[in-house]
Amino acid sequence: NGLLRYISERVKLKGYCIIVYSEGASYAVRDIERELYADLIRKKESTEDFAFDLFLKQEIEKELASREFTPHSVFLFDSQNAVRTVPANAFDTKLC
Structure with missing residues (x-):
């Protein structure tokens, strides 16, 4: 409530605006908006994964366009991948 307005x-x-969200952020939307966003559900083997990143990008783009913030760019970065600026070392085993 209010995230898009804040953005x-x-x-x-x-x-x-930079937004960081956790893995569980999608749960509220995933179940409520299941039919509306069926195209954003990724099939993975026997499980389904709601593409929250794509959902969020889509909603942000709609919000910015409605407020006439054009042109604008929305970039997504997968937070599950660690960004490295140093060579690999023994501590990397702690990240896995």
Whole structure:
């Protein structure tokens, strides 16, 4: 509640907005909006995975367009992958 409004206000003020979300963020939307966003459900073997990243991008783009923040860009980064700036070392086993 209010996330999209916050994003648009932040973009208006600063020109950008960075959002970090956790894996469980999709649960509320996934179950409620199942039929509406059926095209965003990825089939993986015997399980289904709701593409929350694509859902969020789609909703942000709609919000920014409705407030006439065009052109704009929405970039997605998969937080499950660690970004490395140093060579691999023994500590990497702790990340797995």
